[in-house]
Amino acid sequence: MKLGQGRNDARNGSERSRTGRKGVGKGSGMDQLQERILEVFCRTREQGPLVQCITNFVTVNDCANVILAAGGSPSMAHDIREAAEAVEGAAALVCNMGAIENIDAMILAGQRANALGKPVILDPVAAGGTELRRRESRRLLEEVHFSIIRGNASELCYLAGRQAAGSGVDAGGADRVTEENLLRAAEEFRELSRRTGSVTAVSGEIDLISDGNQTAVFRGGCPVMARITGSGCMQTALLGAFSGAGREDSFAAACAGAAVINVCGELADEKRKRNGTGNATFRTDLIDAVFNLTEEQLKEGMRYEIFQG
Secondary structure, three states, X not given: OEEEEOOOOOOOOOOOOOOOOOOOOOOXXXXXXXXXXXXXXXXXXXXOOEEEEEOOOOOHXXXXXXXXXXXXXXXXXXXXXXXXXXXXXXXXXXXXXXXXXXXXXHHHHHHHHHHXXXXXXXXXXOOOOOHHHHHHHHHHHHXXXXXXXXXXXXXXXXXXXXXXXXXOOEOOOOXXXXXXXXXXXXXXXXXXXXXXXXXXXXXXXXXXXXXXXXEEEEEOOOHHHHHOOOHHHHHHHHHHHHHHHOOOOHHHHHHHHHHHHXXXXXXXXXXXXXXXXXXXHHHHHHHHHHHXXXXXXXXXXXXXXXXXX
């Protein structure tokens, strides 16, 4: 397995970022991924996809606003009496296990979305953390097919069948993707994609996106993203918007989500440092950065590599 170099992977990054490794295989494959990401990004703003979110009360407002910032339109219908009907008018469905009390609504809405051929995104919040969440995450995977599963390393480690070291909604240190375990982690999450038929998106200091055949590594963002509530939930909401506009390319939609949140995290952190503000203002600046992000900024700011078999 070899690492192919992304177009911008040698660019200097933020505190959270690491410079991409020089690899082999630079050329049309990497250029095509960048083009696919930019196409999904632009199409979302052109089409304004309606995204139904069944998400948790802690971050529901941020998720709605980041979808709007990306060009989509949020629907937060989560009542079990209307969830399946509401998804009929949506372009995509987001199921966030932070709303653990709404699992039955997620299953009904997810099955309806599956029947209609609409993408469904899962955020397995704290999966593996309690018996309730272990049981309900298994139910979701058994009852609904997810186009994309996005979570931190501990959450996806549990879904992959490994004992996870996470605490609450945070990834455990032993599970985090690092430069040292990158190859092993990529293979583990590639296998999870093959088993579930879903694109897996692991978020952290290093982001891994895999569809079971191709795996991309994204770097970027900043440490302050871990000091606000909901940066992961916002990324999942973005995946709903990008999937709604690019339902035929879930891999590109997941990559677009990683690229956008990382570039915007860097832009928001630059503003925080200039103005001497803190994490509360950073959260607003992060959403603003998504709203103001240009195609050129995304093109120049994204840093990625591709695993080649």
